[in-house]
Amino acid sequence: MSDVAILGAGVAGLCVAAELVARGLRPRLIDRAGGPGAQACSWWAGGMLAHFCEGETAEPEVVRLGQAAADWWAAQGAEVTRAGTLVLAPARDRAELARFAARTRGHRAVDDAGIAALEPDLAGRAREGLFFEDEAHLDPRAALGRLAARLSEAGIDIEAGDTPPPGARVIDCRGWAARDSLPGLRGVRGEMVLLRCHDLALRRTLRLLHPRVPVYLVPRGQGIYMLGATMVESARPGPVTARALLELLSSAYALHPALSEAEVVETGADIRPAFADNMPRVVERDGRIHLN
Known part of the structure; x- marks a missing residue:
């Protein structure tokens, strides 16, 4: 024993x-x-195994330790996709992209041609972005x-x-x-959506910056994408709210109109445990x- x-x-x-x-x-x-x-x-x-992107709000120690995450999961036999993270912003929110770049490292700027080379389905959808090549997802x-x-x-x-x-x-x-x-432990409610969209063939995590409702889209294979996630300072349990669903799907549409025809496969919500410093x-x- x-x-x-x-x-x-x-x-x-x-x-x-x-x-x-x-x-x-x-x-x-x-x-x-x-x-x-x-x-x-x-x-x-x-x-998302996105140590550099997390540096926007996380402490340097989180970024440092997070750099070992992809290798650790791969060593456990998990399937890790090492395709990086592409960060975009609507044209009206270009200041958000500049702010994100200033608060993070490990990225390079990409123009419209660079975005199209990384994700052909996004050709013509954005003029500039940030590519975090060393990030991954599972x-x-x-x-x-x-x-x-x-x-x-x-x-x-x-x-x-x-x-x-x-x-x-x-x-x-x-x-x-x-x-x-x-x-001192507090709850932070998070809500997500699983979508099925065979009209897109995205390879890597996408982050769409927005001053109020930033989102990320993570490919899971077979046309499935995870869309998330809200961060609500609340420990209220229960299903996804109508407001959260509307905001997430509206941001997804801004990322690519094809997502408006995606099937909603699943929705979910739960409470993240966190301390005041988020460490x-x-x-x-x-x-x-x-x-x-």
Whole structure:
């Protein structure tokens, strides 16, 4: 029996388990739902491994550590698409592009010809943009499934439940569900849409800048695109709101009119756990190690 128990089998719990196994430990992995799924915030994530773009608002340490993400996921057997990120802005919001460029690094400016060379379906859609060549993306659901499968192959199966065994050293990776144990943890609501559009063949993540409703579009293959995501300072649970859906789809249309004919395959919403400084933290409290 292991003396380490991990609570939560979302992205945090699975990653911690993988790292412990790599170091020769055999943790118990316990999840209320018995495995990755729609109950986990990470199920609704975009899957962008976009360390430089995150530097627009994130601290330098997040950018530095994020540079290892694509290699880490690839080493776990996840399918990582290393095609970079293309950042665009409507003509009326060119100032947003200049602001984004000033706050980030790892990019090069591209003109209309450069945009068309990267994404032929966007020819004539934008005059200038930023290309972050060293960024990547993956399908979070497939990646979580692969992590869980690798752990199972190593003899670590996910146990259904929410109570650690007596005497175990507990690593709490339950995200927002741990809010009663972590003062200062707040919820940030995020909403997303999955679209099916066979009229576009985009290869890389696109970000459309807007002062009020910036969006990103992440290709998942087979004509599926993840469109996201709102960031609402609210911990209110529930389905996607009509307002969020309208704003996301309006921004998608601004990116390319073909998306107006896309099929809405799925919508989803969940609560991101975050602290006031938006930095990840490892906190030891009341005998537990919390990772958020």
